[in-house]
């Protein structure tokens with residue numbers, strides 16, 4: 001293990017290549033930053049999109065990972081909210097300007113000058129990292145660090161996606177039953193919604209997993225659900241799912257796409273959109289989304305189903321996610337709590 005001089009990291013030097021294990025100096029916290037010793041970091045589909053060159057202009061070389069949970073070991077000048085010993089989480093949203101019209105209008109997720117953990121600033125596939133304290137969250141005590149990690153993106157962004165489906169929905173479809181879906185399903189069931197889960201065709205294990213979480217129906221994404229949907233959330237990066245889901249919506253329904261990247265969307269007849277159906281996307285998160293998710297998750301209580309790997313096996317974790325080899329969420333376990 002490292003002392004406080006150097007740390008092990010899994011670094012992306014060039015998109016399209018595997019991450020490389022390296023030993024580099026531990027960063028020092030600048031003004032307003034905290035230095036954390038990482039316990040665990042979730043593996044998100046967005047990490048795959050960055051590694052696979054599907055997202056433009058990442059910082060390079062880059063330490064990916066934006067579902068980071070760890071312990072504060074040092075605070076920079078001006079940090080009042082956290083102290084050494086606090087257990088905190090670092091999400092995707094790493095910085096906003098506070099001054100653009102989106103920030104001023106309560107939509108900091110759309111900030112013109114935002115920076116993102118594990119994309120435009122270094123993230124959590126490492127033993128230590130620094131983060132702007134204003135974007136960090138205290139982690140609910142109920143969760144061990146590896147269990148909490150998926151809440152930091154699959155949970156936060158998944159929750160925003162769910163919220164944008166609207167309040168008065170009853171039948172909710174979810175396409176792509178991975179990390180975000182398994183968290184949001186538990187919240188939606190708790191809130192009395194009827195859930196319909198759609199998986200890759202033939203993924204019986206995924207459908208069984210969805211049923212175990214309380215969905216009323218689970219089936220292939222190519223199949224019509226037994227009832228019309230008031231809303232559908234899409235968590236798979238497959239553009240063809242948009243018209244597919246749209247076609248199963250009731251009047252006035254909405255399809256919300258929760259991912260940062262998707263393959264092209266095929267054309268479809270206007271009649272599928274007619275009668276005030278809509279399609280929208282979700283970008284990033286606001287800190288308010290995070291606060292709300294951390295309030296509701298322990299109350300449900302949401303349980304995260306995790307598949308763990310040591311830091312050095314990050315490439316294996318990414319491959320397994322790409323191939324859909326596990327249910328729930330992959331998490332790198334970096335150090336003990």
Ligand SMILES: [Zn+2]
Nearest residue numbers: 097100103111
């Ligand atoms: Zn801004």
Ligand SMILES: [Zn+2]
Nearest residue numbers: 044046153154
């Ligand atoms: Zn993510």
